[in-house]
Amino acid sequence: MHGGELSGESTTPRTGAIVVFYNPDTACVERANRLAAIMRCVVVDNTPSVLTSRELGLSESVEYVSNGENVGIATAINQGVEALIRDGFEVAILFDQDSEPPASLFTELPMVIARANETGDRVALAGPAYDDARLRGVAPFVRFKWWKLERVAPEGDQPIDVDFLISSGSCVNLRWWSSIGPMEDALFIDFVDLEWCVRAKQRGCRVLGVPWVHMSHELGGEPVRILGRSYPMHGPLRHYYQFRNVIALMKRSYMPRAWKTTELIKLPVRILIYSLFPGQRLLHVRMALLGLRDGWQGRLGPYCGRTAER
Template sequence: MNPADRDCAPVSTSAGIVVVFYRPNAACVQRANRLADIGPVVVVDNTETKFNASGIGLDERIVYVSNGSNLGIATAINQGVDRLLEAGCASALVFDQDSEPSKHLLEHLPVVLAAELRCDAKVALVGPAYEDARLGGVAPFVRFGYLKLRRVAPTGTRPLNVDFLITSGSCINLAVWKNIGPMEDDLFIDFVDLEWCVRARSRGYKLLGVPTLRLAHELGGEPVRIFGRPYPTHSPLRHYYLFRNAVALIRRDYVPWTWKSTELVKFPFRLAIYGLFLRPRVGHLRMALTGIWHGLTGRMGRFEQP
């Protein structure tokens, strides 16, 4: 039975939007401006130089937070969510600066969340299936499994229970934000969304993938083809965060061994790919190994060059 058809208490569909900027170009500003017609929008800018909203061409209806420093994706999302809570929003749609959500997605995702919450208050997050044409089209949803992720095809009309949703395009139930807690600032970037999802699940909340909704989203940099398969790439610095945060999460008790075992299997393959296929090879390997060491020794936060 569809939750919307059951005789349950009504739930607000009032949604706000958080967009995280980092060195945005004019196209990023234009995308954010189009969102101002949908509802309250908060743009949090992690660019190293402080700007004002009119100076970069933002719509005057948008709340603009210029950090003047790269504080990381987690802190930026937390700042945006705090502003939406102050505005009385029931949910928060979160997007990267490159995301271009359709009007259909913007209007329907908060409605899906509200429909599910009518009879089940333990839903923390809903999100669409994302589509990256460079990596083969629509990506499956994910459930954790020992040694290998279990991929769930985004088919059917009902939301699907999943273990993880990427941040961009997701819709957060702000009624449970304080119970779960904010995104973890010390992770900075990479696995920020995964850690929050795992923490929410560990506290009894559900994550729902919505197979009828799509978001065009590019995952990582330009892919490289390895044995005929496209593989997303990042900078050496991003690979530092990827390995460091993976190691840090593997050491935590509330993170399930289903996910830990999968990451441990991936470690040698990732190192081999960085060392053989990406340039500069030494740079990628050095930053990955530094990340592993910092994860083991508990060095978190933003990476500072020695």
């Protein structure tokens, strides 16, 4: 077994899954149903309409929460976690609706959490390495360093201490959920996972990358290539949230200064990329600048201006 053996008296913690929907297609529903066949599955639907689980085609074993509106990824995750805690679950694995986890993820990540709990190690989160063929294959794990992120190769048979993990595919140790606190609803989307990881580490917990588990996941939208390097793109509205939330978080004293320096370097580069390469260049730049303004003024929550392309 990777990462050390559990004692003979140990058991794998009760593990449930949370899947967040937003305008899901048939393939998304089928993934959730396959997941529900092997473990407890809570689907939280942020689609701006009210449907029943039967209308969607979800299995009866899925616990379905329909919000009837997009309340954001943070709130949706919090709703799913609350449902699992209510029913006595110890671990929650988080998924986007298009996540394609390997079978090993469902055993290996909870076992990392179980071993930590057994030894008294305060591990808040364990997550896989992410394989995105569009962005040169398996992405490195990340630590905050001054002016530049440290990229750590996902290699070896021991968990790796990192500074944050993206939410999809990550395994939350619910033992520490109440002491860390829920995901921040007001951030809505983008940097939600990063901010939670920072809080977890400040409360004495560890965030672990598990290098021997790889999950296929597209990190961002369709990338553009610039000087031989691929950069993931999003729609203008997502760029609004990215710029708004990074500025809002940079103003907070508890956010690591090393992370702030890397974002100071990235912000003008992102503006330049959005002004030159994607379609709807002016709208991308406009939404980014609106995000900068609202982040500085502390306006969080869902975007309330004119509708922009997602």
